[in-house]
Amino acid sequence: MKQRLFTPGPTPVPEETLLELAKPVFYHRSPEFKQILSEVVADLQYVYCTRNPVVPLTCSGTGGMEAALTCTVPTGGKVICLISGRWGERWRNICKAFGFNCISVEVPYGQAVAPAQLAEALKQHPDAVAVCATLCETATGVGNDIAGFGKLVASTPALLIVDAISGLGAMECRCDDWQVDICVSGSQKALMMPPGLAFVSVSDKAAKVMAANPAKVFYLDLKKALAKLKESDTPWTPANTLIRAMRQSLKILRAEGIETIWARHARMAEAARAGMQALGLELFAERPAAGLTVAHVPAGLDASTLLKKLEKQYGLKLAGGQDTLKGKIIRLSHMGHVDQFDVLAALAGLELVLLEMGHPVEPGAAVAAAQRVFAQAVAPVPVASA
Amino acid sequence: MKQRLFTPGPTPVPEETLLELAKPVFYHRSPEFKQILSEVVADLQYVYCTRNPVVPLTCSGTGGMEAALTCTVPTGGKVICLISGRWGERWRNICKAFGFNCISVEVPYGQAVAPAQLAEALKQHPDAVAVCATLCETATGVGNDIAGFGKLVASTPALLIVDAISGLGAMECRCDDWQVDICVSGSQKALMMPPGLAFVSVSDKAAKVMAANPAKVFYLDLKKALAKLKESDTPWTPANTLIRAMRQSLKILRAEGIETIWARHARMAEAARAGMQALGLELFAERPAAGLTVAHVPAGLDASTLLKKLEKQYGLKLAGGQDTLKGKIIRLSHMGHVDQFDVLAALAGLELVLLEMGHPVEPGAAVAAAQRVFAQAVAPVPVASA
Secondary structure, rough: OOEEEOOOOOOOHHHHHHHHHOOOOOOOOHHHHHHHHHHHHHHHHHHHOOOEEEEEEEEOOOHHHHHHOOOOOOOOOEEEEEOOOOOHHHHHHHHHHOOOEEEEEOOOOOOOOOHHHHHHHHHHHHOOEEEEEEOOEEEOEEOOOOOHHHHHHOOOOOEEEEEOOOOOOEOOOOOOOOOOOOOEEEEEOOOOOOOEEEEEEHHHHHHHHHHHHHOOOOOOOOOHHHHHOOEEEEEEEOHHHHHHHHHHHHHHHHHHHHHHHHHHHHHHHHHHHHHHHOOOOEOOOOOEOEEEEEEEOOHHHHHHHHHHHHHHHHEOEEOOOOOOOOOEHHHOOOOOOOOOOHHHHHHHHHHEEEOOOOOOOOOOHHHEEEEEHHHOOOOOOOOOOO | OEEEEOOOOOOOHHHHHHHHHOOOOOOOOOOHHHOOOOOOOOHHHHHOEEEEEEEEEEEOOOHHHHHHHHOOOOOEEEEEEOOOOOOHHHHHOOOOOOOOEEEEOOOOOOOOOOOOHHHHHHHOEEEEEEEEOOOOOOOOOOEEEEHHHHHHHHOOOOOEEEEOOOOOOOOOOOOOOOOOOOOEEEEOOOOOOOOOOOEEEOOOHHHHHHHHHHOOOOOOHHHHHHHHHOOOOOOOOOOOOHHHHHHHHHHHHHHHHHHHHHHHHHHHHHHHHHHHHOOOEOOOOEEEEOOOOEEOOOOOOOOOHHHHHHHHHOOEEOEEOOOOHHHHHHHEEEEOOOHHHHHHHHHHHHHHHHHHHOOOOOHHHHHHHHHHHHHHHOOOOOOOOO
16 A cells, blocks of 8 residues: 555655665765755755755754753753744753753643733843754644744843754755754655655854853864864764765755745645644644644544544654643644645645545535635646637 | 775675665655664664664764763763774763773784783773774774773673774674673775764663663763654654665675675785785784774885776875874775675775885785685585586
């Protein structure tokens, strides 16, 4: 059976990139690697919309998040964590692990943090050294207003640190225009690669804070990584074959163009929402991100059975909820190497399984609703008469 | 031109494993991944010669070394570092970064640390909480006597922590018999995989120390990783496609058999040494490891030219010296997916380049000397008469 991966990371990887991964291994202290790394960094800067250096780390996104905090925050330092779900909570958990003073600004699952909440927190805590936010809260499908946060943080001494792991390359994220100091991403989401790499952009403001901070770090030392990056090198053995393959995925991204990519994801998200609503499903996120669509599981239906049927009968691998949301939501990722026809496939499968499970569904309603969204992007071209 | 990789990491990867890397990406929170991880851990235990759990980490070997120390040593804790080269120095550098009290036991480059030196250090520092050693000092080609260290450390409260990154799978390393508490390895050496994964075995003694140590760790938290490993899971998104490919390389290792692999490497090392000596090269390591052979560059010859000629004219990629040894030595790795005929190729290329550079060489001397070593492993079989 043909398999389609709709989990919010890992996501499908283009065949051209998979073939790069199968190429023979090469030595990493070589002009060849320096050339590859410099191309990858330049293309990441393009995707990040930044002129700041973007450091590659061999680790998952969580390692990049840890590096961002431990390299910049002194012991006991105050960190405002904007929390709209499990991934926002990860910021708090990292703070706890390293003895930082975490000020939590929390909203219920499904909602986004309002810039006004951050403004209030900054007023109460002018000594905060960092503000941690989440571009796309993958646990709930919410997108947060990073531009709004950036305007508030820029005028303070604090750094704006953003987890853009599952948002970067799927939705608008203009690191320089939005004054993001440290932006963390991961290879396995909209950047169309397997997991194993994290990327961290570092602004001048952040670099100055790091230089003055006597951090207890080694493997995840961004200061050391920044210094090595100047020579297109890394402090430790990098996952060099992943970086070589990353170059391929970034070439594909760059050829499509970042704004076109954002528009494609926005359209897929709108279509997925329209399709889900046509199935009578209630959407979960009040300010939805572009990379995934999250819906409540209808009352009386077993989420686990629904997901298993999609996978076993139709090869459609969606994700369920995590932690307290387990069994309550389904998550359809459409980020990265995914197009409108993949979204139609997911909705069509969902229709069929809901029908089979006795949920009242008009066959074709979801795919038609989605298709109407996709049709809006088509400009009619007059056909020359014969 | 046909390329042959003889650098001491990354090393050549079998084609079957490369093809695994090109397979479509899959979801990591799945029964499929649990099955793969449990097979990988079982096969790693076989290679490690241990019944202890072996934790996979998405990072390079250095990340595994950091995890071993930060999870077990309290702030200010005393660590005896046995240093015979650059990689032993890495233990010291990690201690410095995290404020541990490093007691250095050093020998000149090219020599191994004697167990008697460790005995003396343990006598002087009975309060040491860890002893850090290096199985194969890749910077110099020296192999250290881990079995000898284990006998001394086992009767103390200290943990024996071994960097076996470039030794494991190339030379004898019996973690349980030798009483190694934490053994760190990396994917990209004798385990025949690209870089990106580290593996860390944890003894009961080490697990107890970790449980009592309030470590400031998060991404590299071995305690959390051990707990997750009980369910064949990981705390953070693992490099799951690397782990799937790792399974393939481990199957190949297991099919050959670990003792046969050690014998193969020992033979290749002996042949490489015989070949180098037949070329008039002076060997560098007094207690050579089985995974690589290191020789002085003859006086008057430029190391960089030598290495470039090998690479550009013959596709043979060897490594030079690092730091203070730059320009002084050449390093021929024969670990992992390398056989006797690859060693002959490397020696043959070395002969040709040395001849071309005017170094007095008898053509065929090196390959013949190596071949005589390989011939010793051939038991004559009587041929049935017609």
